[in-house]
Amino acid sequence: MATAPRTPLIIGNWKMNGTIGESLKLVTVLMQSLKAPIGCEAAVAPPFTALYSVGVTLQESEYQLAAQDCFWENAGAYTGEISPVFLKDLSCSYVLVGHSERRQFFGETDAAVNRKIDAALRNDLKPVCCVGETLDQYNAKETYTVIERQIKQALVGIGARDLESIVIAYEPIWAIGTGKTATSGYAAEVHAFIRNLLGKLYDAPTADLVRIIYGGSVKTSNAEELLRESQIDGLLVGGASLDGEQFAQIIKAAEVKAVAAQ
Template sequence: MIRKKLIAGNWKMNKSAGDGATLVKDIVDEIGRETSVEVVVCPPFTALESVAKALEGQAVKLGAQNFHHEKSGAYTGEISAEMLRALYVTHVILGHSERRTYFGETDAFINKKVITALASQLKPILCVGETLAEREAGSTLSVVQTQLEGGLKGVALDQITTVVIAYEPVWAIGTGKVATTAQAQEVHAFIRDLLTKLYGAPLAQKVRILYGGSMKPSNAAELLAEKDIDGGLIGGASLEAKSFVELVKAAAAAN
């Protein structure tokens, strides 16, 4: 079956409220009302409101980079799903390797967020992936399986197609290193097989799996041509309108 390609930009800790609004205006000016590809931008929390206003009436969707699974309370520095929904956020990145590495997020903690996101009508972009040491030890697939099964615990059959999976080889994020197309497709196919075992083939075929390891205009076409790579979770290349738009166009051409 044909899954609509998805290009999501993860701005990480970059762009002020004003800079973010300018960036999305430049993106929208270039891609117009592109509907053959789903496009999501994920600014830092402080830029969500300005970017939301700049996206009014546009096809580009708004995502957040994280949130807390509790509805409210004494969680200094945290943001709830309800707060995101009030700003018309539709997607949220969960379990990014940087959250796992720098902030000690576990599969169980990430799973709470996945469940809360689904209950709050937010679409989780669940990130999984191995470090360089884990790849060199030959444990890539077991690491991905543990993270995926842990992150999806309790996600029901009627919810799984709302979840987006992002495979991010940690060793290829911000390093300039990129997994070969064959390496990327191997893990994407493994994830699809695992989803088939968990949810059955018809549902597994509907879940989109993004590649999140330094996708850029120079390698996008080759990666997006693979049968199980349904788009990209884009870091550095999402911070400039020109490169991000080129990725959206590459995804449209691959459909």
């Protein structure tokens, strides 16, 4: 029996950019450029300080709200951290975990990513688990070894029933904010490896339900080409998502993919 096509997913990660006013202006331009995504899902991940205001603006729309990180405990003496309970209270649907910048600048480990995934799932949030290799690892042809380790450790204790709620984001670190983009063919090969790995860890039908998205210098000029690949289920967009009109164009590329899959 044929598996239903996976719904394309586009997430705009605004990182540490945008005051509340700037964030509201950005999301307003986005919604004016594209009133609602059709056949795909689209989410924005503003800074924590703008989550509430952006969430209120999106409340009656088809757009979803994502957070850039969360802690693994619901409450307690963890100064400066953000509880997944708080994110759910703000009507977040998705939360990024293990983004390369969290790993690079804050020493986030695979074990921490695993705990955050578990916490997100407990609170009915869909974790977007980010994995990817550095330039040195890429040049040393260690991409698959690194990604296998990251995914295996991130999914420790996670049952097959929860896997469908998890999104895997492949983000080659050497392509983030550098202007360099993995070719669509290379990205598709890595995505196929990830899906095959999930099939071994769980089973093929379960693995086939998981959305695997690509992140790394995604822009309007390469979004459509990347999304033509059957193994690429969506995009994690950084800088280009800070322009509402550009981000709308990237979402439209996902709409084309959704129509083609029908």
